[in-house]
Amino acid sequence: MDRARKIALWLDDRLRISALFASTAGHEVPASAGSWFYVFGSATLLCFVIQIITGACLAFVYIPSTNEAWTSLQYLNHAQFLGWYLRAVHNWGSNFMVAIMTLHMIQVFLFGAYKYPREMTWISGVCLLLLTLGMAFTGEVMRFDQDAYWGLGIGASVMARVPLVGAQLVHLMLAGPIIAGETLSRFFTLHVFIIPGLIIAIVSLHLRLVLTKGINEYPKPGHPVHKATYDREYAEILKKEGVPFVPHAIGKDLIFAAIVIVGILGCALIFGPRGPAGPPDPTIVDTNPRPDFYFLSVFAALALVPDWMEVFVLFVAPALLIAFLIALPFISGTGEKSARRRPVAVLIVIFIMLVLGVLTYLGQTSPWSPHMSAWSGAPIPVNYVKGRTPLELRGAAIFQNKQCRTCHSLGGEGGQRGPALDEIATIMTRDEMVRQIIQGSGNMPAYGKKLSPAEVEALVAFMETLHPLSVPPVRNSDRPENRLPRDVAMVRPATGRLNR
Numbered sequence: 119m120d121r122a123r124k125i126a127l128w129l130d131d132r133l134r135i136s137a138l139f140a141s142t143a144g145h146e147v148p149a150s151a152g153s154w155f156y157v158f159g160s161a162t163l164l165c166f167v168i169q170i171i172t173g174a175c176l177a178f179v180y181i182p183s184t185n186e187a188w189t190s191l192q193y194l195n196h197a198q199f200l201g202w203y204l205r206a207v208h209n210w211g212s213n214f215m216v217a218i219m220t221l222h223m224i225q226v227f228l229f230g231a232y233k234y235p236r237e238m239t240w241i242s243g244v245c246l247l248l249l250t251l252g253m254a255f256t257g258e259v260m261r262f263d264q265d266a267y268w269g270l271g272i273g274a275s276v277m278a279r280v281p282l283v284g285a286q287l288v289h290l291m292l293a294g295p296i297i298a299g300e301t302l303s304r305f306f307t308l309h310v311f312i313i314p315g316l317i318i319a320i321v322s323l324h325l326r327l328v329l330t331k332g333i334n335e336y337p338k339p340g341h342p343v344h345k346a347t348y349d350r351e352y353a354e355i356l357k358k359e360g361v362p363f364v365p366h367a368i369g370k371d372l373i374f375a376a377i378v379i380v381g382i383l384g385c386a387l388i389f390g391p392r393g394p395a396g397p398p399d400p401t402i403v404d405t406n407p408r409p410d411f412y413f414l415s416v417f418a419a420l421a422l423v424p425d426w427m428e429v430f431v432l433f434v435a436p437a438l439l440i441a442f443l444i445a446l447p448f449i450s451g452t453g454e455k456s457a458r459r460r461p462v463a464v465l466i467v468i469f470i471m472l473v474l475g476v477l478t479y480l481g482q483t484s485p486w487s488p489h490m491s492a493w494s495g496a497p498i499p500v501n502y503v504k505g506r507t508p509l510e511l512r513g514a515a516i517f518q519n520k521q522c523r524t525c526h527s528l529g530g531e532g533g534q535r536g537p538a539l540d541e542i543a544t545i546m547t548r549d550e551m552v553r554q555i556i557q558g559s560g561n562m563p564a565y566g567k568k569l570s571p572a573e574v575e576a577l578v579a580f581m582e583t584l585h586p587l588s589v590p591p592v593r594n595s596d597r598p599e600n601r602l603p604r605d606v607a608m609v610r611p612a613t614g615r616l617n618r
Contacts, residue, residue: 139364145329146360150336152367155229157374158222164375165215166317168382169253172208173310180260182306184299187262188397195391206386212254214382216412219250224467230455231334233343237447239327242320244443249317254412256309262302263394269409270297271563276432332356333363337455345452414481415474422480499529506583513580516573525562528584536562543584543591551578 130136179198181190194201223243226232232240255273259266270292277291278284293300335355361367392410409417416431423431457464503514517523525536532538546554555574558564569577585591 142329143364143368144362146356147333147363147367148335148355149359149361149367151333152361152370153336154370154374155225155336156333157371158218158225160371161374161378162215162219162222163321164378165211165218165382166321168211168379169208169215170314172204172211173314175204176208177310182260182302184262184302184398187260187302188394191261191263191394195394202391203386205391206389207382209392210382210385210389212257213385213411214378216250216254218378219247223247224471226334228457228460228463228467229334229337230343230460232447232451233453233455234345234348234447234451236327236331236334237451239324239331240447241444242324242327244440245320246317246324248440249313249320251412253309253313253317254410256305256313258410259302259305260309261393261395262398264396264398265393265408267297267398270301279429279432334455337457339454339456339458341456342454343452408481411478411482415477418477418481422477496523496531499531502528502584506580509576510580510583513576513578516569516577517580520565520569539581539584541585541589543582544586544589545592547592548578548582551581 176194179190179194179201181187191205194205196202198204226240226243259270274288274292274297277287280287289295291301291304292298293304332352335352408414419431420428454460498514498518503511506514522539523532525533527533527538528540530538542551552574554562555569555577556564556566565574582591
């Protein structure tokens with residue numbers, strides 16, 4: 119024992135382990151910080167560690183190639199021993215990490231922990247939240263199934279709307295003009311190396327700020343923050359009731375960490391991993407590209423808002439929100455911390471969480487969302503195909519097989535994302551239908567590369583029959599064959615009325 123003690127002292131003298139422990143895990147914190155409200159920060163870090171460990175294990179099998187990514191996930195799910203469970207733990211660890219980090223941000227906001235002198239601590243936390251969401255999005259792409267492929271296509275279309283530099287951003291995002299092998303390789307690099315590296319760096323800064331500026335004391339009503347006196351008041355709190363974080367204040371963190379671990383492992387065991395769905399194939403419009411829960415609110419908002427508000431929801435609102443979060447400690451850096459004296463802050467949190475909750479629910483259950491198999495089994499009503507020509511019947515088959523009814527209804531049955539097509543021939547001319555199908559417009563994607571010219575011809579022929587019997591289809595007046603003959607249509611100069 120004496121020899122072991124001498125070896126330990128020798129190592130401590132060289133490595134300064136005891137001094138390092140005293141300045142980190144053993145640093146003094148207010149006794150009030152040993153509360154259940156303070157466990158979310160350490161739990162978020164725990165989830166990140168789980169993601170690093172499980173992600174490293176998955177990287178031994180996963181192949182970031184467009185030809186092998188989907189196959190390697192199938193191998194993990196069905197051939198590798200407990201591979202499905204490893205994927206499930208990684209997936210649910212991501213869900214828990216985003217959820218717990220959100221709770222941590224809410225707790226910090228309600229407790230006024232962003233106020234002086236912890237402005238940089240708050241800003242680094244905002245950066246960590248954004249990076250965590252970025253890692254979650256790139257992780258969805260790693261599945262590289264039908265859902266991920268079309269989800270990535272939606273992301274690219276969003277980036278393309280950025281003024282001035284939209285095309286350049288899409289090229290940077292996809293590593294080229296289309297979704298290909300370089301795209302997956304780029305997202306793999308972001309997901310495995312760049313974003314985790316940035317998170318580790320900012321977490322180090324965040325912890326350094328926590329150590330230097332201290333953990334926020336439990337806020338009490340009537341104890342506002344004043345820059346001139348707060349540092350002295352905080353030093354007095356530590357002098358009176360300060361305790362080492364380890365072992366006195368870490369107890370509830372350890373209990374909550376155990377709960378989080380059991381929750382992740384339990385959800386992974388019960389619900390399993392997510393995907394992969396069918397292999398990515400841009401020629402098959404058969405997918406259900408709902409994102410994971412943390413992006414469902416954005417998914418629902420974009421589907422609900424009118425076209426003219428999409429730019430605001432996509433770019434203006436997020437930019438304003440991020441700017442507000444970063445500027446918050448400078449706008450309201452002093453004053454009351456207690457939520458009891460800050461009713462506006464409480465109402466803001468309640469309102470935002472209600473909006474996000476409702477949108478998330480709608481994004482998961484809404485009838486307008488692109489659930490591509492929703493109407494694939496429902497036949498086209500008989501009156502829409504009765505007496506049609508072979509070309510028109512072929513168009514009806516294309517209409518059914520290409521899942522057009524996912525977004526459009528016929529006879530009151532079908533999706534509600536796009537307009538009903540029962541009377542489309544009275545609204546759009548043949549040329550307008552062709553242009554809409556090939557180029558897309560608004561919320562409708564372009565199908566020019568997914569349908570052959572013959573298929574477009576047949577589909578338009580069928581759509582030209584969609585009009586009431588008493589109302590003829592609309593005609594293009596620019597075409598000579600649609601103009602009235604000179605000897606039939608004449609205009610009286612005096613009255614301007616049409617003679618027949």
